[in-house]
Amino acid sequence: MNDSRHRERMQKKKDVVDERIAKASEERGVLILLKGNGKGKSSSAFGTLARSLGHGYRCAVIQFIKGRRETGEYLFFRDHPQLDWHIMGHGFTWETQDREKDIEAAQAAWSIAEGLLKDPNYQLIVFDEMSYMLKYGYLEPEPIVEALRQRPHHQNVIITGRTMAQPLQAIADTISTVQDERHAFRGGVKAQPGIEF
């Protein structure tokens, strides 16, 4: 492709992009769902967390499930002065096999989540792996939807997890599905620090 054709093609692309940017003018917080069976949902939420902290915003994370004690993300973020990091789960539910304890942990996590969703000081809140709480019936969708609807106007919320309850999808602004096309794990490569945890 020669230079003038390149310029012409890129000018057309720029016109389309500029028009779309001009149309998107509403300023408010968004609800982002990261779902699907692929690798990268929680790490995407933590990358957005870094982005928000970089702009000086106050943020919070609640991890609803936690399989390991010392993850790289926790070691990295835990001392940041603008961030609250709550680890509520006591492990994957198939590790614990204790439904009563799982329900207790889920409800304790949700009561903290509710407080954050009423606090306008928090610009971004991440509910990591929250979707499992709904899938296993540890939490009901209605109070969650209601709290999300009533949250401060500018507050952004990210929820991650494989399957996402329909009532959450109904009120989400952005939904990305991360599809597993290939995974090193199936190729025989061991889970490693810095990549999987």
Place this chain on the structure above:
Amino acid sequence: MNDSRHRERMQKKKDVVDERIAKASEERGVLILLKGNGKGKSSSAFGTLARSLGHGYRCAVIQFIKGRRETGEYLFFRDHPQLDWHIMGHGFTWETQDREKDIEAAQAAWSIAEGLLKDPNYQLIVFDEMSYMLKYGYLEPEPIVEALRQRPHHQNVIITGRTMAQPLQAIADTISTVQDERHAFRGGVKAQPGIEF
């Protein structure tokens, strides 16, 4: 579901998970591709970066395209002592409309990338938006594939971008496709600091 049925179901799940973990025993660096049209690819790479830094690993980022000067991720990460952050692009190619300058920037970025791929001190390298360089023909796939194949055994590499060249997919260990199911931008919400940049 009652408690004993829950326990039984979770025990079965645990057996399957444990068996898969036992089979994945190879310890080496992986090549991860994050592709697709959905929101969350670069932020996923930056979340994994936080995870690797949290474990004390030396890391590097090359941003092949950059539309904005001061992103939240750059503001957040730039002073980390274990991290090199290179911003090589001078903007999206449809903004610059200058093919010659784009090619120069791409090749300068690649020469830094090549050096990193030979350096065993780097545990994780992120090539953010590199796929566009191949799509527009600014870089050829063969030298990239070769450098990736020859890299240190333990080195992890993440490449992000919408469309991913076939030669890169052929050698990747993990491929996640992020699909855009819904985006707040199309709903009229303006791109905002902390979420989009």
